[in-house]
Structures are given as structure tokens and as C-alpha cells.
Amino acid sequence: MERLRKYGFVAGFLVVPLTLYSVFVISPYVQAFQLSLTSWNGYSAIVRYVGLDNFGRLLGDEVFWQALRNHGLLLLALPLTTLVIALFLSFLLNLGGGARGAGMRGVWGSKFYRVVFFFPQVLAVAVVGVLFQAIYRPDEDGVINGLLAKFGIEPVGWLIEPGLALWSVMAVMVWQGVGFYVVLFSAGMAAIPKDYFEAAAIDGAGRVRLFFSITLPLLRDTVQVGWIYLGIAALDGFALIQVLVGDKGEPDGATTILPITIYKNAFSFGKVGYASAMGVALFFLTVTFAVLTLRTTRRERVEL
Amino acid sequence: MTYPGEITRRQLLRRIGMAAFVAGPGAGLLSACATGGAGGGSAAPTTSIAASADAKNPFGVDARKPLEVVIFSGGYKDSYAKDLHEELYKKAFPGVSIKHTGTQQIGTQLRPRIVGGDVPDVLNNSGPDALDLAALAAEGHLADLAPLFDAPSIDDPAKKVRDTVTPAVIVNAKINDRDLVLNYTVSHRALWYNAKLFASKGWTLPKTWAEFTALGDTAKAEGILLFAYPGQKGPYYQLWNVLYTAAKIGGNQVLIDIDNLVDNAWNADGMRQAVAAWVDIQAKYGDKAYFGLDHTQTQVKQLQNELLFYPVGSWIENEMEKDKPADFEYAIAPIPDVTAADKMPYGAIQVGVGENFVVGAKGKNPQGGLEYLRIMLSKEGARGFTMKTRNLTVVNGAANGLDLPAGLMSAAKAQDAAGQNIITDARFEGWYKELFDYGTEQINVVMAGRITPEQFCTNMQRKADDIKQDEAVAKQTRSQ
Numbered sequence: 068m069e070r071l072r073k074y075g076f077v078a079g080f081l082v083v084p085l086t087l088y089s090v091f092v093i094s095p096y097v098q099a100f101q102l103s104l105t106s107w108n109g110y111s112a113i114v115r116y117v118g119l120d121n122f123g124r125l126l127g128d129e130v131f132w133q134a135l136r137n138h139g140l141l142l143l144a145l146p147l148t149t150l151v152i153a154l155f156l157s158f159l160l161n162l163g164g165g166a167r168g169a170g171m172r173g174v175w176g177s178k179f180y181r182v183v184f185f186f187p188q189v190l191a192v193a194v195v196g197v198l199f200q201a202i203y204r205p206d207e208d209g210v211i212n213g214l215l216a217k218f219g220i221e222p223v224g225w226l227i228e229p230g231l232a233l234w235s236v237m238a239v240m241v242w243q244g245v246g247f248y249v250v251l252f253s254a255g256m257a258a259i260p261k262d263y264f265e266a267a268a269i270d271g272a273g274r275v276r277l278f279f280s281i282t283l284p285l286l287r288d289t290v291q292v293g294w295i296y297l298g299i300a301a302l303d304g305f306a307l308i309q310v311l312v313g314d315k316g317e318p319d320g321a322t323t324i325l326p327i328t329i330y331k332n333a334f335s336f337g338k339v340g341y342a343s344a345m346g347v348a349l350f351f352l353t354v355t356f357a358v359l360t361l362r363t364t365r366r367e368r369v370e371l
Numbered sequence: 372m373t374y375p376g377e378i379t380r381r382q383l384l385r386r387i388g389m390a391a392f393v394a395g396p397g398a399g400l401l402s403a404c405a406t407g408g409a410g411g412g413s414a415a416p417t418t419s420i421a422a423s424a425d426a427k428n429p430f431g432v433d434a435r436k437p438l439e440v441v442i443f444s445g446g447y448k449d450s451y452a453k454d455l456h457e458e459l460y461k462k463a464f465p466g467v468s469i470k471h472t473g474t475q476q477i478g479t480q481l482r483p484r485i486v487g488g489d490v491p492d493v494l495n496n497s498g499p500d501a502l503d504l505a506a507l508a509a510e511g512h513l514a515d516l517a518p519l520f521d522a523p524s525i526d527d528p529a530k531k532v533r534d535t536v537t538p539a540v541i542v543n544a545k546i547n548d549r550d551l552v553l554n555y556t557v558s559h560r561a562l563w564y565n566a567k568l569f570a571s572k573g574w575t576l577p578k579t580w581a582e583f584t585a586l587g588d589t590a591k592a593e594g595i596l597l598f599a600y601p602g603q604k605g606p607y608y609q610l611w612n613v614l615y616t617a618a619k620i621g622g623n624q625v626l627i628d629i630d631n632l633v634d635n636a637w638n639a640d641g642m643r644q645a646v647a648a649w650v651d652i653q654a655k656y657g658d659k660a661y662f663g664l665d666h667t668q669t670q671v672k673q674l675q676n677e678l679l680f681y682p683v684g685s686w687i688e689n690e691m692e693k694d695k696p697a698d699f700e701y702a703i704a705p706i707p708d709v710t711a712a713d714k715m716p717y718g719a720i721q722v723g724v725g726e727n728f729v730v731g732a733k734g735k736n737p738q739g740g741l742e743y744l745r746i747m748l749s750k751e752g753a754r755g756f757t758m759k760t761r762n763l764t765v766v767n768g769a770a771n772g773l774d775l776p777a778g779l780m781s782a783a784k785a786q787d788a789a790g791q792n793i794i795t796d797a798r799f800e801g802w803y804k805e806l807f808d809y810g811t812e813q814i815n816v817v818m819a820g821r822i823t824p825e826q827f828c829t830n831m832q833r834k835a836d837d838i839k840q841d842e843a844v845a846k847q848t849r850s851q
Contacts, residue, residue, distance in 0.1 A: 106843050108503070108506050108843065109482065109486075109503075109506070110482075110485065110486065110502075110503065110506040110507060110509070110510050110512075111506070111509065111510055112486075112488075112510060203663075204663065204664070205659070205660045205662070205663035205664070206658075206660035206663075206664070222660055224659060224660070224662065224663055225663075226663055227602065227659070227662040227663040227819075229821070312603075313603060313604060315808065315811065315812040316812070317602075317812060317815060318662075318815065318816070318819070318821075319816055319821060331808070334478060334479075334482075334500070335804055335805075335808065336804055336805045336808075337503045337506055337804075338843065340843075341843075
């Protein structure tokens with residue numbers, strides 16, 4: 068009886084969030100799995116099941132593979148670049164000034180920089196997209212090309228050259244993401260006891276040695292989390308690419324990504340079933356990535 | 372003793388139990404799912420509403436029933452509906468209430484409702500997020516407009532509505548051979564230029580490709596680009612342009628074949644020559660920066676006289692009205708002769724009907740929907756539309772005596788000059804969106820010179836073949 072009262076009490080609290088979670092998260096997932104087995108067009112009342120046909124078609128779909136290649140590139144480059152820059156900046160902001168008085172401090176003006184670095188994170192993605200359209204504009208009215216023109220350099224088609232477009236988009240993602248990770252790593256660094264640095268510094272460790280032997284190993288968990296966040300971001304990119312270069316993967320499929328392909332298939336081409344199959348594929352890609360990252364980077368925790 | 376058909380309490384309980392077992396726990400919540408279960412209704416064919424000869428109220432509208440109107444609030448805004456057509460409807464049926472929605476997200480707003488079987492009475496299906504009308508038609512959501520076309524017109528009850536509009540309306544109304552869509556506007560598409568600039572320089576319109584390129588050289592010397600189209604957001608303007616050029620070279624049959632997914636339609640000579648001609652213009656007289664500019668940026672460049680010809684339709688004048696300087700006057704230029712043996716002579720332009728309106732067959736007030744369209748097709752409704760949006764409607768003679776802006780006047784004159792040589796519209800844009808979307812992407816690739824015109828045609832043909840073989844895509848055909 069008492070047990071019932073206890074669990075009833077707990078369950079009473081959980082009913083509302085669990086209901087919301089199942090209606091708005093679990094049920095769409097279940098439906099996507101269900102729809103991926105159909106040829107539903109988004110309108111018809113009769114839903115025809117086609118088994119695994121949609122997945123079979125995925126394997127032969129050039130656009131799908133093109134999107135996967137782009138995601139692969141993003142997965143390799145985006146987390147690495149963002150994390151390296153963020154680690155470097157947060158080290159400078161928190162410990163770069165060396166040991167002075169009690170504990171470590173950042174470079175001069177670090178409080179100000181911290182705010183500045185976080186700015187891009189505050190901007191809405193649509194705003195960032197429009198902003199960078201002006202920056203990347205391929206004629207002399209563009210911000211970068213206007214500068215280049217001053218040195219007599221021909222305008223560069225940042226977003227219209229197949230070899231450049233994805234890197235240009237990635238640069239925006241990095242620019243926007245770094246601030247968040249600087250703050251994340253700063254918090255992580257603040258949690259490292261000062262004695263470690265002092266002890267190492269007394270033993271004659273320089274800043275580089277401090278970073279690689281103390282900061283980085285003790286930040287491992289935070290970096291791991293950042294890596295997973297960025298990996299998921301690399302599998303998304305919907306809003307930014309939609310605003311910056313449009314939904315056709317231009318130029319020549321260089322910016323084709325799965326979320327936009329899914330959206331177009333579902334809502335523009337009326338292939339909701341097929342789009343759901345892509346969604347299911349994306350779901351497994353994301354989960355696989357997260358699990359793999361957690362598994363391969365697992366290590367015994369360092370007790371602070 | 373139980374009577375046949377009567378359900379005992381025990382049976383009832385057992386059935387509820389079975390239902391609960393089949394549906395599983397949580398089914399109550401999940402039943403609110405995307406496909407709507409069986410609630411969507413069957414795809415039964417729509418019954419036509421009979422039209423009486425009563426010129427005042429041929430469809431038997433019940434003034435007590437409210438009317439719901441959803442308008443795409445794009446380039447035309449939605450005040451022509453809110454302040455004009457809806458007011459006219461209210462005047463005809465005093466005391467009636469109208470629910471008006473102006474939106475740019477037609478699909479996002481309506482898709483969930485439609486799956487549930489709830490369709491507005493009047494829907495202006497337009498814009499990038501428009502609904503797939505063929506799919507709606509297959510589900511029986513669209514009311515038959517034949518009674519509307521056969522009803523007496525408002526201005527002259529002796530005339531049927533079908534005799535007061537341009538014939539293209541009737542041809543373009545059809546989905547699977549039934550009249551389901553009303554196209555309300557008329558637009559003229561070809562190349563648009565600044566008539567005042569031409570007058571001040573003493574240039575004349577090029578009639579042949581040689582004259583076209585010669586003008587390109589002259590303009591180049593003055594630092595003006597002969598031609599440009601927006602590679603961002605507006606590459607379909609160039610896809611249209613190439614398609615219309617192909618029709619000029621090889622006749623409308625080129626486009627009809629493409630729409631009908633005829634084998635090798637994209638590899639027709641006219642198509643290949645058209646692509647090659649425009650790729651050549653881009654290479655010799657174009658500027659690659661425009662691949663990264665959107666339609667507004669490109670159109671502003673034209674207003675600044677940085678480019679001569681821009682492939683677009685007659686809505687451009689109203690679209691750029693606010694930014695247009697005093698020394699700029701829009702005028703239409705037909706596509707020059709590409710070969711000496713073009714099927715259509717110089718002067719051929721594309722005149723098409725557009726802006727789809729449909730009536731919901733399963734809505735609450737389809738009679739009201741038909742009557743609303745009949746009011747739109749009255750002289751008063753059409754004139755008002757032209758005055759508010761500076762665009763012509765399909766209603767014959769509705770713009771007579773109106774003070775039309777210069778660009779529209781030039782389009783009307785060009786249409787007179789073209790006579791029978793009217794280039795048709797390419798309907799695969801609405802029928803096979805995937806093909807059209809692919810085309811708008813590929814046109815940038817070929818114009819930028821990264822593939823050859825032959826490769827473009829091959830790619831398009833391959834995509835068309837894919838669509839043809841895809842059973843999930845409902846096929847349409849046209850004969851003219």
C-alpha cells in the first residue's frame with residue numbers, strides 16, 4: 068500500500084511530461100518508421116504499404132549518396148575545426164595569461180572577448196544566413212569581394228563554385244558555433260583545481276605543456292560532449308543552407324544535405340513515404356555516430 | 372433473446388476489449404497521426420453542383436452559410452480578395468460571414484487540414500509552398516468547375532461564363548479531363564527591357580540572333596551586360612526562357628512532348644539549339660556573378676541599366692514599381708530568331724494564364740465557392756483586380772478603358788502583333804515538380820559551362836524517364 072502511494076506519487080508527476088513526450092516526440096518517430104514502409108503522397112486517405120521498397124530505392128538514389136558524401140565531409144571537418152579553435156580560444160581566455168597571484172588567469176581583456184565570441188550564437192540562423200549572403204555576394208558589392216577588389220583581385224564566387232561552396236558554408240557554421248564551445252570549455256576549465264596548474268608550473272611546465280598535459284586530459288568529457296553536439300549539427304544544417312544557398316544543393320550538389328532532401332521529397336514532390344525512409348536512415352546515422360563516438364572515446368574517468 | 376443487429380452488453384464489452392487489444396495501449400493518443408486513419412474519407416468522385424439559369428444565384432448559395440477564402444499573399448498581396456471580391460460577395464448575399472486567410476504558407480497551413488478532409492471553400496493555390504492539385508484531385512477534394520463555366524455570367528446573363536474568358540482558361544482548367552482549376556491572371560513572358568534606354572541610345576530591338584549578339588557587343592562597349600538571369604531563387608526564369616526559345620525554334624509541339632514525357636522529347640533539335648544558343652550568350656556576354664544573385668538583386672541591376680534583357684513575365688513592372696526610377700520604362704521584347712527556319716516567326720511571345728483558384732468539394736460551402744469565382748470573373752471583379760495589382764485577368768475586355776501602365780500596354784501590343792504565334796506554357800512545372808526542380812538546378816550548371824548543352828538534354832531526359840517509370844507519380848497528358 069505504501070509502495071503504491073510512493074510510486075503513485077512519482078507517477079503523478081511523470082504523467083504530464085511523459086504524455087507530452089510521447090505525443091510530440093515518440094509518436095512522430097513511430098509514424099516516420101511506419102510511413103517509411105508506405106508510398107503515401109501526403110494527401111491520400113488510403114495508405115499503401117510497399118515493404119522495404121523505399122529503402123531499396125535509397126541505395127540507388129544519387130542525390131542521397133551525394134548528401135551522404137557532404138555529410139561525411141562535414142562530420143570530419145566541422146567538429147575538428149570548431150573544437151580546435153574553441154579549445155585554443157578558451158585556453159587563452161582562462162589560462163593563457165599564466166599564473167599570476169592566486170591561480171591562473173586569461174589574457175588581458177578576456178572578459179570582453181568572451182562576450183564577443185558568444186555574439187554569433189545569439190543571432191538567429193536566418194539572420195546569419197542573410198548576413199553571410201551579403202558577405203559572400205559574388206560581385207564587388209559583396210563584403211569579401213569588395214575588399215578583394217581593392218587589391219585588384221577578381222571577385223570569387225564563394226557560394227557558386229562547386230569546389231568552394233561547402234567550405235564557405237562550413238566556415239559560417241564554425242563562426243557561429245565556436246562561441247558556444249568557448250563558453251562550454253571555459254566552464255570546464257574553471258572546474259579544474261588551480262593546484263594542478265600551480266604544481267605543474269612550479270615543476271617548470273610552459274603554457275603548451277600545461278595545455279596538453281593538464282587542461283586537455285581533464286576536459287576530456289566536455290570535449291566528447293562537444294564532439295557529439297557538432298556531429299549532430301553536421302548531420303543537420305537545414306536552416307543555414309536553406310537560407311544561404313537555397314534548397315537545390317547548388318552548385319552541382321555541393322551543398323546537398325539530407326534534411327533538405329527529406330523536406331523537398333515530402334512537401335514538394337509529394338513522396339512522404341520515401342522521405343520518411345530517408346528520415347529513418349538519418350535517424351540511424353545520427354544514433355550510430357553518437358554511439359560510436361561515445362564507445363571509441365570511452366576511458367576511465369579521472370577523479371578530480 | 373436478442374434481435375438481429377442488437378448488441379448485447381457482453382458483446383459490446385468484448386468488442387471494446389478487442390478494439391483496445393488491436394489498437395494497443397496509447398492508441399488514443401497516436402490516432403492523431405499524420406495519415407488521419409480512416410477519417411480522411413474515400414476518394415469518391417465529386418458530384419457536380421447543378422447550375423440553374425437563375426442569373427442572380429445559379430448555384431443556390433445559402434446566405435446563412437459562411438464562406439472560407441484562403442489567398443496566397445504573394446506578389447499580388449491579398450487585398451484584392453479582402454477588400455474587393457469578398458465585399459462583392461457580401462453585397463450579393465447580405466449578412467453572410469466570410470473567413471479570410473492571407474498566407475504565404477499555403478501547404479504548411481492547409482496540408483494537415485486537408486488530410487483530415489477539411490478543405491476551404493475557395494483556395495488560391497500559389498507560391499513555393501503550394502499544394503499538389505493533381506493529388507488533391509485524385510482524392511476528390513476539388514469541386515467540378517464545369518457548372519461555373521456553364522453558368523450565366525454576371526454582366527450578361529445571356530452569355531455563359533466560359534464565353535467571357537480567354538480560351539486558355541478552359542484548356543488549363545483540366546486535371547485528368549475534368550474542369551477543376553481556375554487560372555485567373557494573364558501574363559506575358561519573354562525578355563523585358565528598358566524602352567527609354569533604347570530610345571535614348573537609338574537602339575532597336577534585335578530580330579535575329581546576329582542582331583542580338585551585335586547589340587551585345589555595342590552594349591558591352593558601354594559597360595552594359597546584354598543578358599542576365601538570377602542564379603539564386605530565380606533560375607527557373609531561365610529554364611522558362613530556354614523552353615520558350617525551344618518552342619519558337621521547333622514549335623509548341625516541343626513543349627507538349629516534354630509535358631507528355633514523350634521518349635527523347637528533351638533531345639529534340641529545337642531544345643538542343645535553344646540551350647546552346649543561350650549558353651553561348653552567357654559565355655560571351657554574361658557575367659558569372661549573377662549565378663550568385665537573387666531575383667531582386669538582378670532586377671535592381673537592370674533598373675540601374677547594368678543589363679539590357681531580363682527573362683521574366685509582365686508582373687515585373689508591379690514588382691519593381693517602388694524602386695523604378697523615372698527614366699526606366701518596362702517593355703517586352705520577343706525572343707530573337709535563333710535560326711533562319713524557326714517554326715514560329717519573330718514576334719512570338721508566351722502568353723499564359725496563371726494564379727490557380729480551386730473550390731473545395733468537401734468543404735462546407737462549395738456553392739458559395741463557385742459563386743465567389745463567378746464574382747471574380749465579373750467585369751467589376753476583374754477590373755478591380757487589375758487596378759489593385761496592375762496585372763491582367765483572363766476576363767475578356769475587363770481592362771478596356773483602364774489606364775494601364777506602360778509595360779502592360781507593351782505586352783498587350785506584343786500579343787496583338789504575335790497573333791496566332793503564341794508560345795504555350797510548360798505544364799510539367801505543376802505536374803512533375805521533381806523534374807522542374809531538377810531542371811532549375813541543371814540550367815545553372817549548363818549556363819555556367821560546367822556541362823555541355825547535350826549533357827543538359829541527356830540529364831533532363833534521364834530524369835524525365837525516371838518520372839515516367841515511377842508508378843507513384845500520377846501522370847497527366849495534354850493535346851494542345
